[in-house]
Amino acid sequence: MVDATTLCPLSDGDGPSGAPSDAVVPKLRARLKWRRARLAAAVPRLHLAIDAAGDGIWDWDVATGAVWYSPGWQTMLGFSPGEVPPQLDFWSSRVHPEDLPLTQAALQAHFSGERPFYECEHRVRAKSGEWLWILDRGRVVSWNADGRPRRMIGTHVDVTARKRIEEELAESRLQLDAILDNAPVGVLLVDGDRVIRRVNKAVAATFQYRMEDIVGCSARVIYGDDQVFEDIGRRAYPRMQSGGQFDEEVSMRRADGTDIRCRLIGRPVKAGNPARGFVWVVEDITVRWRAEQALNDRAGFQRVLLDTVPVPIFVQDVMGHYVDANTAFERWMGIDRQALFGRTVFDLAPPHIAEADEAVDKALLADQKPQSYETQLRCADGTLRDVLFSKAVYCRTGGKPAGIVGAVMDISERKHAEQALLERQQLFEQIFVASCAVKLLIDPLDGRIVDANPAAAEFYGHPLDRLRSMHIQDINAATGAEVARELRQAHNGERKQFQFRHRLASGDVRDVEVYISNIVVHGRTLLMSLIHDITERCIAEEALRGKTRELERSNAELEAFAYVASHDLRQPLRVITSYLTLLERGLGKSLDEEGRECIDFARDGAQRMDRLIVDLLEYSRVGRKAKPFRPVPLDEPLRLALLNLEVAVQDAGATVTVDGPDGTALPVVAGDDNELMRLFQNLIGNAVKYRAPGRPPVVRVTVALGRASNRQDGAPVVCIDIRDNGIGIAAEDRDRVFGIFQRLHRRDEYEGTGVGLAVCKKVIEHHGGRLWVEGPPDDDLRDTDGRPCGSLFRLVLPALASPAAGAGRDGEARDRR
Structure with missing residues (x-):
């Protein structure tokens, strides 16, 4: 508070010690009384003035928490004067909970001296429950001796209307920004110097500029050239300055240099005030402009397209009159489209069909949903055909039906097919x-x-x-x-x-x-x-399997019997041969020529019988006493076979060659090396033995890799050819030679028992392969007359490992049925 002694000067009649004299004191008291009376009269006037302005006053005793609220303060919140209790808690209870910390922080800032006065905008709940925005201002007018506030006076001003205006203004700005940002057309604000002050996103997208790069630039950046820019400025701006509107289509340019066609609409921000600038609306109509340019061409194209389509197409108005058709429909109906114009379906179809078609058209025009239905229509040749009608309504602007477009598809063949399908x-x-x-x-x-x-x-x-x-x-x-x-x-x-x-x-x-x-x-x-x-068949198959097992057992016993019998038969033959030798030696010179010839015949028969028994023994052993199969490189059995035949080959003057795949080592097969040796020994030995007189034997062994042509999996196989230039085998004997005891020549011509090739056949089958003989191929082995001679024995054995593709001589197996 302000001290009352400061209200008047103390210089008149002051005593020596500075105290007023007795004559001055009555004057001072009178002046002080006058000032207090004046102040007491001024306070109600101030309160009345503030209440008249619609504001409120509060007087707060900080120490006690008592608050005096002016009548205007109370009525501002909807209370009657005297209805509000004179306590601070009443005010704090009405402040919005979110705003209370703000008011406390503002009071504390004033109390601490950071701010010269207290000021805060906050919400206060009125008696009706409505929240009012209040501008709360105040100041400490009295302090305690320890520097704490003692008394504070302030005002309440209702700023709810202003706040609402500010919120509406902010909302309007957000709406304007949203409208501009989401507008499908570009919007620019240009000042009187044609400098761009604001753009929306559509402008940036249309001209491919960033918004921050285009703002502040001359509008020239979006025009195609200087001439267009100057022409627009010369014609548009005078019209807009006079309050008019400019609306034209012009050529403009994007940032990448691409020319586009745009529609420009310009208006002043405020008519008669060019300083406020101008608003330009820019719409990219490049696609529409090109479409309009192509519209005339498209009409011709559509005409050609309709006439090219082989499906009959027609157009009717809402009354059912034909107004257009394509060439296919003309050919179908046998009538020119000009002559068709104005006719109805009753002119083209039987009455019952025309009536049904008319009913469908009426329903189509009513609901405007495309329809497809099957009916019959008479063609130009007079035949009644099954057809599929597909129809749709085309409308004018505004959605009002303008007519019907229809297509006709001949489904006579389909109907026949459906009937056939039904029958099937x-x-x-x-x-x-x-x-x-x-x-x-x-x-x-x-x-x-x-x-x-x-x-x-x-x-x-x-x-x-x-x-x-x-x-x-x-x-x-x-x-x-x-x-x-x-x-x-x-x-x-x-x-x-x-x-x-x-x-x-x-x-x-x-x-x-x-x-x-x-x-x-x-x-x-x-x-x-x-x-x-197949129950009976399964029973029969089971019985067959039993018989098979019995047969296998029987065969095993027969093989064992053959082995024992052949082994035991050799002993008497050896005795016979030995006694014949002793008899010949004992008789000596007393033995005449006839007796000696008889002994030779007997010895020869015994020896042939022994060879026959040995061959039978070998035949019975094939596959029965074989060792478990192991990987056998074919070089081994071939080498042993040639070693055993070395004397025979030399005596015959034969030439035997072995060729492997691409000059590499011979392939490996899974088998019995001893049986494979006997196989090669018999085949090569036969080629040397059955030679033509006067022609040195030539035997060629060729080994190649291939794949079985008679199997789906194309398993890898080893193909072996044994070619000779001997006497050959007649075509009718090529299957018979593999039978046991099958001889093709007399014993005085070529010795043998007729078991060798049967053994070869049995060995090759035991190894899962095939063996056959063919006639002489057309190669360099020929007789004296120049004709191919000899034979070709072919073998196919399963290979142990998959060979490289194409490694074989022919690329595939030559196993033949």
């Missing part, structure tokens, strides 16, 4: 039902029996209705997992034939063979199962 379906159903074979239709997804024929009901012993409600798991004796796996394989086409055991209604279990194929019935894939009862 009926035929299938008859075959399925009437056939005596057991048939089931099964859903591959869950195994449900979709359908069954009467033969199936008779076989399984279930009524048809019961059978059609069952699952295949109900009659299949296999486990559910096995049945599901077989169904998947059948559905995927991996297998067609299966063998199961099916349970009958009687409890019997029958062996069945099932042939399954996928069929589509009404768009649904099902399994057609054809079931054969």
Whole structure:
């Protein structure tokens, strides 16, 4: 508070010590009384003035918390004067909870001396519950001796209306920004100097500039050239300055130099005040402009297109009159489109068809939904054809129907096909039902029996209705997992034939063979199962397997018997030979020529019988006493065979050559090296033995890699050719030579027992291969007359490892049936 002594000067009549004299004191008291009276009169006037202005006053005793609220303060919040308690808690309870910390922070800043006065805008809840925005101002007018505030006076000003205006203004600005940013056309604000002050996103997108790069630049950057820029400035701005509007299409340019066509609409921000600038709306109409330019060409193109389309197309107005048609429709109806103009369907079709067509057109114009329907139409040749009409309504601007566009498709062939399909379906159903074979239709997804024929009901012993409600798991004796796996394989086409055991209604279990194929019935894939009862066949097969096992045992015993018999037979032959030798030696010179010849015949017969027994023994041993197969490089048995034949080859003056694949080592096979040696020894030995007189023998062994042509997997094989220039084998004897004891020549011509090639055949079959003989090929081995001579023995053996592709001589096996 201000001290009262400061209200008047103390210089008149002051005593020596500075105290007022007795004469001055009455004057001072009178002046002070006058000033207090004046101040007391001024306060109500101040309160009245503030209340008249609609503001409120508060007087706060900080120490006690008592607050005096002026009547205007109370009525501002909707209270009657005297209704508000004179306490600070009342004010703090009405302040919005979010704003209370702000008011406390502002008071503290004033109390601490950071601010010369207290000022804060906050919300206060009125008596009605409405929140009012208050501008709260105040100042400490009295302090305690310790520097704490003692008294504070302030005002309340209702600024709710201003706040609302500010919020509406901010909302308007946000809406304007949103409108500009989302506007589909570009908007620019340009000042009187044609400098761009503001743009929206559409402008940046249209001209491919960043917004910050284009603002502040001359509007020249978006024009195609200086001439267009100057022309717009010369014509547009005077019109806009006078309050008019400029609206034209001009050529403009993007940042990348691409010319575009735009529509420019310009208006002043405020008419008659060019200083406020100008608003330009820019719409990129390049696509539309090009479309308009191409519109005339498109009309001609559409005419050509319609006439090129082979489907008849026509156009009718809402009254049903034909107004246009293409060339295909003209050919179909046999009438020119000019003559067609103005006619109706009653002029082209029989009455009953025309009436039905008219009813469809009326419904189409009513709901405007495209329609397709089948009917009949008479062609130019007079035939009545099944057709598919496809129609749609075309409308004018505003959605009002203008007419109907229709297309006609000849479906006569399709109708015939549908009829044929229906007949085939009926035929299938008859075959399925009437056939005596057991048939089931099964859903591959869950195994449900979709359908069954009467033969199936008779076989399984279930009524048809019961059978059609069952699952295949109900009659299949296999486990559910096995049945599901077989169904998947059948559905995927991996297998067609299966063998199961099916349970009958009687409890019997029958062996069945099932042939399954996928069929589509009404768009649904099902399994057609054809079931054969093979129970009797399975019993017969089991009996056959027993007989086979018995036969194998019998063959083994016969082989053992042949081995023992041949072994035991050689002993008497050796005795005979020995005694013949002793007899010849004992008789000596007393033996005449005839006796000596008889002894030679007997000895020769015994020796031939011994060789025959040895060959039989060898034949019986093939495949019976063979060692377990091991990897055998073919070089080994071939080398041993040639070593054993060395004397015979030299005596005959023969030439034997061996050629491997590409000059490398011979391939490896899985087999018995001893049997393979006998195989090569017999074949090469025969080639040397059966030579033509006066022609030195030539034997060529060729080994190559290939793939079996008679197997789907194309397994790798070793192909061996043994070519000679000997006497050859007649075509009618080429199969017979592999039989046991089959000789083609007399013993005085070529010795032998006729067992060698039978042994070779048995060895090659034991190794899983094939052996055959062919006539002489057309090569360099020829007789004296220049004709091909000799024979060609061919062998095919499974290779041990997969050979490199193309390593064989021919690239494929030459195994032939």
